[in-house]
Amino acid sequence: MLTLFGKICRKLRIDNGELLKDMADKLEVSSSYLSAVENGKRNVPHDWFNRILELYSLSSTEAKELKEAIAESQLTMKLELDSFNNEEKSLMMAFARDIKRLDESDKSKIRNILLQSQKGVR
Known part of the structure; x- marks a missing residue:
């Protein structure tokens, strides 16, 4: 099933008249x-955000969409826990x-609690 990241890549290829192989070659x-x-x-490789951003000269809006798509499309995520105390680790x-x-x-x-804390509202 095509991920959100996959949909964005497909759109980039169509907009640039490219095939899957063309984009793959650019990404090596x-x-x-x-x-x-x-x-x-x-998983989307970590360096692909910057590479795609440069290769396709994305606008700030497109870059934001790409970043969100990469985050949403991840299968696994690594968390560095060394900066958290035991209570925070346990909660996560x-x-x-x-x-x-x-x-x-x-x-x-x-979700609402987290969104409010991002906005500084509590």
């Missing part, structure tokens, strides 16, 4: 690897373990 990977990333079978691990058991209402509440 095989077509099958690029396809696997676009379809969510592999509990959330990761239990998120699938939360109902949509609880997820919405947590």
Whole structure:
């Protein structure tokens, strides 16, 4: 299934008259690897954001969309926990373990709390 990142890549190719192979060559990977990333079978490599940004001269709006698409398309995420205290580590691990058991209402509440804290509202 094509990820959001894959959809953006496909649009970039269409807008630039390119094939999957053309973009893969620019990113210095095989077509099958690029396809696997676009379809969510592999994580988007860390350096691709900057490379795509430069290769396709993305606007600030397009760059923001690409960054969000990469984050949304990740299969795995590595967290550096050394800067967190034990209580914070425990909270993050509990959330990761239990998120699938939360109902949509609880997820919405947590999302709202996090969005408010990003805006400095509490």
